[in-house]
Amino acid sequence: MDGVDVLLPGVDGQREDTAILRGVTTRLDGPRTAVVGLNGSGKSTLLRLLNGLVSPSNGTVSVHGIDVAASRKAARAAVGFVFTDPLAQLLMPTPLEDVELSLRDGYPDSAQRRRRAVELLTEAGLADRMHHSVHDLSGGQRQLTALTAVLAVEPSVLVLDEPTTLLDLRNRARLIDRLDRLPQQVVIATHDLGLAATADRILVVHEGRLVADGGPELLDRYHEWCVSGFPGEEASALEGTQQDDGPGVAR
Numbered sequence: 001m002d003g004v005d006v007l008l009p010g011v012d013g014q015r016e017d018t019a020i021l022r023g024v025t026t027r028l029d030g031p032r033t034a035v036v037g038l039n040g041s042g043k044s045t046l047l048r049l050l051n052g053l054v055s056p057s058n059g060t061v062s063v064h065g066i067d068v069a070a071s072r073k074a075a076r077a078a079v080g081f082v083f084t085d086p087l088a089q090l091l092m093p094t095p096l097e098d099v100e101l102s103l104r105d106g107y108p109d110s111a112q113r114r115r116r117a118v119e120l121l122t123e124a125g126l127a128d129r130m131h132h133s134v135h136d137l138s139g140g141q142r143q144l145t146a147l148t149a150v151l152a153v154e155p156s157v158l159v160l161d162e163p164t165t166l167l168d169l170r171n172r173a174r175l176i177d178r179l180d181r182l183p184q185q186v187v188i189a190t191h192d193l194g195l196a197a198t199a200d201r202i203l204v205v206h207e208g209r210l211v212a213d214g215g216p217e218l219l220d221r222y223h224e225w226c227v228s229g230f231p232g233e234e235a236s237a238l239e240g241t242q243q244d245d246g247p248g249v250a251r
């Protein structure tokens with residue numbers, strides 16, 4: 001297991017008896033991985049396998065040597081997950097309380113916990129919103145609050161599902177800069193190809209399969225596939241477009 005951060009050997013991801021992913025075999029060992037694919041291709045399912053939110057119907061998922069299905073609690077501690085919809089994970093009435101909740105194990109002293117929570121929210125640009133109801137925050141402020149609460153527990157892997165959908169350009173740039181400076185391994189599912197381009201590795205998921213794996217240069221090809229059809233797809237939106245599988249195609 002040395003050097004292996006996240007390993008998915010031959011995983012089939014299943015949700016409520018429906019097979020979504022088929023035979024995904026990969027090892028996510030680089031610092032920044034972006035998962036791209038069309039709507040419904042299986043990106044979120046792939047991400048959810050990493051912390052046991054989805055269980056594989058076949059194969060095993062391990063994160064830093066932890067078998068996710070066997071040790072769900074340990075996997076959830078290791079894998080911080082930021083959902084597309086921040087309200088799905090904000091449990092407390094205000095950002096301050098939510099971040100304090102995340103810090104309860106690491107900071108048993110309430111005054112220290114509060115100081116640390118204020119510090120983290122200030123760093124995230126949320127100093128003037130930390131006492132507001134999370135329901136009164138903008139979508140982007142909620143998303144930044146959720147990210148702050150997840151990072152507060154210092155997970156070793158950070159998984160983000162569509163983290164820029166609610167952000168304005170300034171906060172998007174801030175997020176990209178923040179992710180860039182994080183020590184954690186980061187895995188992102190996104191339709192934001194500018195964000196994906198900041199990753200050192202790109203995985204392309206199509207119809208539940210991992211169809212390509214490569215560096216950021218793969219994004220040009222992915223863009224083309226979105227327009228003209230994926231390798232092996234019979235119907236092509238642009239007739240006569242050459243579909244050269246070439247390097248980078250996983251299968």
Ligand SMILES: Nc1ncnc2c1ncn2[C@@H]1O[C@H](COP(=O)(O)OP(=O)(O)OP(=O)(O)O)[C@@H](O)[C@H]1O
Nearest residue numbers: 015016018020037038039040041042043044045046
């Ligand atoms: N709980 C579920 N039960 C059955 N099918 C599901 C369930 N959740 C998702 N699916 C289906 O699994 C497929 C993949 O969904 P997933 O959310 O992984 O896609 P995605 O690539 O993240 O899509 P998007 O870009 O639209 O967010 C979709 O066809 C979806 O309808």
